[in-house]
Amino acid sequence: MSVDKTTVAKIARLARIHVPDERQQAIATELNGILSWVDELNEVNTDNVEPLANVTGHSLPMRDDFVTDGDRIDDVLANVPESAGGFFVVPKVVE
Amino acid sequence: MVDILDLGAVEARVALDAGEISAVELASAYIAAAEETSGLNNYVALTAEHALEMAAASDARIAKGEAGLLEGVPIGVKDLFCTAGYSSTACSNILAGFTPTYESTVTANLWREGGVMLGKLNCDEFAMGSANETSAYGPAINPWQAADGADLVPGGSSGGSASAVAARSALLATGTDTGGSIRQPAAFCGVVGLKPTYGRCSRWGIVAFASSLDQAGPFSRKVADNALMMQAMAGFDPKDSTSADVPLQELSAAVTLGVRGMKIGIPSEYVLDGMDPEVVTIWQQGQDWLRAAGAELVDISLPHTKYALPTYYIIAPAEASSNLARYDGVRYGKRVEAESLDEMYALTRAEGFGEEVQRRIMIGTYVLSAGYYDAYYLKAQRVRRLIRNDFDTAFETVDAILTPATPSAAFPVGRKVDDPVTNFLNDVFTVPANLAGLPGMAVPAGMNGDGLPLGLQLLARPFDEATLYAAGQVLEDAAGFVANPTRRAGGVS
Amino acid sequence: MTSNLVRGATGDWEVVIGLEVHAQVSSNAKLFSGASATFGADPNQNVSLVDAAMPGMLPVINHECVRQAVRTGLGLRADINLVSVFDRKNYFYADLPQGYQISQFKQPIVGEGKLRIDLPDGSSRNIGIERLHLEQDAGKSMHDQHPSKSYIDLNRTGVALMEIVSRPDMRSSIEAASYVRKLRSIMRYLGTCDGNMEEGSLRADVNVSVRRPGEALGTRTETKNLNSLRFIQQAIDFEVVRQIEILEDSGEIDQETRLFDTTTGTTRTMRSKEDAHDYRYFPDPDLLPLVISQDEVDELAAALPELPDQIKDRLTGDYGLSAYDAAVITEERETALFYEAASQQHDRKLVANWMTVELFGALNKSGQTLAECKVTPKRLGGLVGLISDGTISGKIAKDVFAVMFETGGDAANIVEEKGLKQVSDSGAIEALIDAVIAANEDKVAEYRAGKDKLFGFFVGQVMKKSGGQANPGIVNQILRTRLDGGG
Incomplete structure (x- = not known):
């Protein structure tokens, strides 16, 4: 598995990070370095090993169905770069 | 007269309650110290006025006999914690100007117990780094200086926290530890740092790096102070679904328990090729101290140790790539204006995130993407279980594990490294505890030939922080380490 | 059953339809935050810091939403998974503050089930349910408020949805509409979703493909976010014609997401392609596995109300009603309960007739709902009783009913007052x-x-x-x- 410029562009697009064309090759090289290093994991036999996503061993705690939050538009918009009439405002989205 | 800054937290509490010093006095001394050592760049915001107000309130409570556990104790806060009304940026440009209207559970716990907030401390951007060099505020500096006078890194990501506590510009400090970000800088700066069991401290209100690994923990100069702070900051939080509803042990009492009869594991896999011989020596010394104090040393094997780092460097970036998706310029933080929404996202995130953060987002995005998920992410989750199993097996026979905290002492600021993987190696001894969710403590154990501190790491079973404090105190007593960093002692311009 | 094949210029085509229905869970608060799940508040009013994805905010699940999903699963005769997992579905969109939707990908809370649909010709058949999972709703983007800006309201962000995925078992737009109608009916009986399609509480994505009878499945398109039964039928009918035309013209169908234009009744390609759907699902590390006990499932099962199919079977079996009348009466639980009460001591078929013709006619005309109208089940039953025992004729009964509908009065009293008693002497x-x-x-x-x-x-x-x-x-x-x- 080797990352090329096209893959870098694709990942950058998925991650919504602008990567200038001239940086793509350098990033590809870096990622390949890291990926070939983590390939070391292939030495480990993980047949019949359950993936471990969380170490707590507990199940999900649940809360009761009460309205305990909301109605705090000042907090919600406290740091907003642009808003109007209580809405967040972004460049127009075309569907 | 004794320098007020020499008092530990436990000692300061006694002095405060006895009326020998006031909280305002103590806070003022620390504010002055922080200003005096501003060249270390360990504070990104000093909230002096707020600290003095809090200290005055502490004095009032002490006078009324209503003192909390940390009443009047000045504490620095890693910039990863959201503090209501005070800029909280995770040392990233993308959160430039972000002032939360809410307080993290951990800091709220500290203030509830009377802690006095000194300010926000430098760290690696989004806690991604091991040298505090990825911070948007520039590197924090280690108060310990190289023999040649060069500036050294304090470690990271909680570099500002370790640096401030070591430099006596904070009596205590909060940190977070995702792969070693408390223990490694603690070792580099010669202070005590605890990464609690996953789930012990609430993650609510802390900027997330890798949710299944992140844990907040305390920094202090003394083990007993650390226990006091941990007692105040930990606890079950219904706002964090991964928070554990497991009663906290009597940690302050644990420091007096000693290690007699305790079985301490020494893992053979922690001997690395080309490891600094002085690190090996200090590790050996630590074993001798514990044996001398009545512990039984047991050789153990943690066979999957060498796979912990690559496992970590899949899981942590994967979670981070998703956790950091919310920084998009829409609701808070930096925004780069653009014609289209997608362009705004891409430019905002390209300018807002630093190089290391971008690198990790890219890796994380890649390992989760279609076609690679099983080969990387799922594989890493399986190895993660094997790593945890190693520890479970070990803890069937031992009560704690002793390892070096870091493979080397602190290195110079700006050290050029071509291969990012080389930087990752700083975390080789600390990462396994995060993957397994175990508590781990770094305790200063001595100095290398250059006069720089070296630390040892203790690991214990989940939710058994008490054993770490008991053993940590033994190491501290035996080492007789005196934190007297060069740049502090010599004064900083 | 009549054939569902569609005749094209070159022969017959079979239509294959699968539906993904998004149903808003009836609950007070959102799935992972304590903000209100109510519709119609001011912009960003029902938003918590969790919903706005502020740094450091964490999700905590609402137990009632879990129970509602289990109830719905039981109503769909589906397997309940005692352990399920929440995953993150990663994508960027203005109304998705976290940059991911918390959903269930590999291990949903509800597995396979089935739904019986009632067709207009009185026949019924089972449609397979593949799964039901819990997920967060997104916010709302408004594109018509400003020439170069979109406005974002997060009130719906984080409201609990059940996504209910059918097997591709439907063969006509009528079947698809019947499926949604029955699904809505069951959820309304259960009280798990109010089924209000106008407010968006129930939306459907339709997957449509066509094939020659007996051949392998064709390439499908997905038309998103249809919020009425009529639109569902229109979108499918349009897609069927469009796809057949393309295929008969030797073209190929693009596997794509399409949008439905409610004014023209047509579908069109979405302009913003979603990065080939690389959602990078992985288990949400902020959450732990969702575990429910068999005891809790049993408790919920024991408390379920009688569902439309059970009532319908009794109506057609024991009471001898036509399949059509029975389907109409049982679509809404209120109607079924009304009917049962009204017909308890009276001619079941006659009561059914009076409900479906006179009562529903009058409600339709007046714009009232059954709950609002003054006619009680007992009164309607009384009226039918007077017809049955010959006190009044059917014709007189209509006059009596008209008065009853106005005043809510008792039939016998109205007959008495107005001297309408039938002469049998x-x-x-x-x-x-x-x-x-x-x-x-x-x-x-x-x-x-x-x-x-x-x-x-x-x-x-x-x-x-x-x-x-x-x-x-x-x-x-x-x-x-x-x-x-x-x-």
């Missing part, structure tokens, strides 16, 4: 008949000469003379003897 009726015969001797002669059709004329005259109150059965009977008997 044969002496009185004979007198009326005598008068009619006397006044129409010519017609009597014609009738007796063989013009049988005139019988109806005599009945009408007698009824008219009685002011509609004469018992039509007795009128018929006496008239028959009087005219035919030559007396």
Whole structure:
């Protein structure tokens, strides 16, 4: 598995990070370095090993169905770069 | 007269309650110290006025006999914690100007117990780094200086926290530890740092790096102070679904328990090729101290140790790539204006995130993407279980594990490294505890030939922080380490 | 069952439809935050810091939403998974503050089930349910407020949705609409989703493909976010025609997401392609596995109300109602309960008739709902009782009903007050008949000469003379003897 410029562009697009064309090759090289290093994991036999996503061993705690939050538009918009009439405002989205 | 800054937290509490010093006095001394050592760049915001107000309130409570556990104790806060009304940026440009209207559970716990907030401390951007060099505020500096006078890194990501506590510009400090970000800088700066069991401290209100690994923990100069702070900051939080509803042990009492009869594991896999011989020596010394104090040393094997780092460097970036998706310029933080929404996202995130953060987002995005998920992410989750199993097996026979905290002492600021993987190696001894969710403590154990501190790491079973404090105190007593960093002692311009 | 094949220019095509229905869970608060899940608040009013994805905010699940999903699963006769997992579905969008939607990908809370649909011709059949999972709703983007900006409201962000995925078992737009109608009905019976399609509480994504009968599945398109039964049918019908035209023209169908234009009834390609759907699902590390106990499932199962299919079976089986009437009556639980109460001591079929024709007609005309209207089940039953025991005729009953609908009064009282009681006294009726015969001797002669059709004329005259109150059965009977008997 080797990352090329096209893959870098694709990942950058998925991650919504602008990567200038001239940086793509350098990033590809870096990622390949890291990926070939983590390939070391292939030495480990993980047949019949359950993936471990969380170490707590507990199940999900649940809360009761009460309205305990909301109605705090000042907090919600406290740091907003642009808003109007209580809405967040972004460049127009075309569907 | 004794320098007020020499008092530990436990000692300061006694002095405060006895009326020998006031909280305002103590806070003022620390504010002055922080200003005096501003060249270390360990504070990104000093909230002096707020600290003095809090200290005055502490004095009032002490006078009324209503003192909390940390009443009047000045504490620095890693910039990863959201503090209501005070800029909280995770040392990233993308959160430039972000002032939360809410307080993290951990800091709220500290203030509830009377802690006095000194300010926000430098760290690696989004806690991604091991040298505090990825911070948007520039590197924090280690108060310990190289023999040649060069500036050294304090470690990271909680570099500002370790640096401030070591430099006596904070009596205590909060940190977070995702792969070693408390223990490694603690070792580099010669202070005590605890990464609690996953789930012990609430993650609510802390900027997330890798949710299944992140844990907040305390920094202090003394083990007993650390226990006091941990007692105040930990606890079950219904706002964090991964928070554990497991009663906290009597940690302050644990420091007096000693290690007699305790079985301490020494893992053979922690001997690395080309490891600094002085690190090996200090590790050996630590074993001798514990044996001398009545512990039984047991050789153990943690066979999957060498796979912990690559496992970590899949899981942590994967979670981070998703956790950091919310920084998009829409609701808070930096925004780069653009014609289209997608362009705004891409430019905002390209300018807002630093190089290391971008690198990790890219890796994380890649390992989760279609076609690679099983080969990387799922594989890493399986190895993660094997790593945890190693520890479970070990803890069937031992009560704690002793390892070096870091493979080397602190290195110079700006050290050029071509291969990012080389930087990752700083975390080789600390990462396994995060993957397994175990508590781990770094305790200063001595100095290398250059006069720089070296630390040892203790690991214990989940939710058994008490054993770490008991053993940590033994190491501290035996080492007789005196934190007297060069740049502090010599004064900083 | 009639054939569902569609005739194209080059032969028959089979339509294959699968549906993904997004149903808003009825709950007070959101799935992972304590903000209100209510519709219609001011912009960003029902938003917590968790919903706005502020740094360091964490999700905590609402137990009631879990219970609602289990109830719905039980109503769909589906497997309940005691352990399920929440995953993150990663993508960027203005109304998705976290940059990911918390959903269930690999291990949903509900597994396979089935839903019986009732078709207009009275037949029924089962449609497979593949799964039901819990997930967060997104916010709302408004694109028409400003020439170069979109406005974002996060009130819906984080509201709990159930995504219910069918098997591709439907073969016509009518079946698809019947599926959604039944699904909505079951959830409304259960109280797990209000089914309000106008407010967006229930939306469907339709997957449509066509193939030659017996051949492998064709390439499908997905048309998103249809919020009425009519739009669902329109979108499918349009897609079927469009796809057949393309295929018959030797073209290929693009596997794509399409948008439905409600004004033209057509579908079109989405302009913003979603990065080839690389959602990078992985288990949400902020959450732990969702574990529910069998005891809790059993408890919820025991408390389930009777569902439309069960009631419908009783209505067609025990009560002898037509499949159509039974389906109409059981679609809404209120109606079914009303019917059961109204018909308890009366002629079941007659009550069904009165409900579906008169009562529903009047409700339709007045724009009232069953709950709002003044006619109680007991009153309607009373009215039918008066017809059955011959107190009033069906015709009079309509007048009585009209009054009852206005005032909510009791049928017997209305009959009494207005003197509408049916005349069954044969002496009185004979007198009326005598008068009619006397006044129409010519017609009597014609009738007796063989013009049988005139019988109806005599009945009408007698009824008219009685002011509609004469018992039509007795009128018929006496008239028959009087005219035919030559007396």
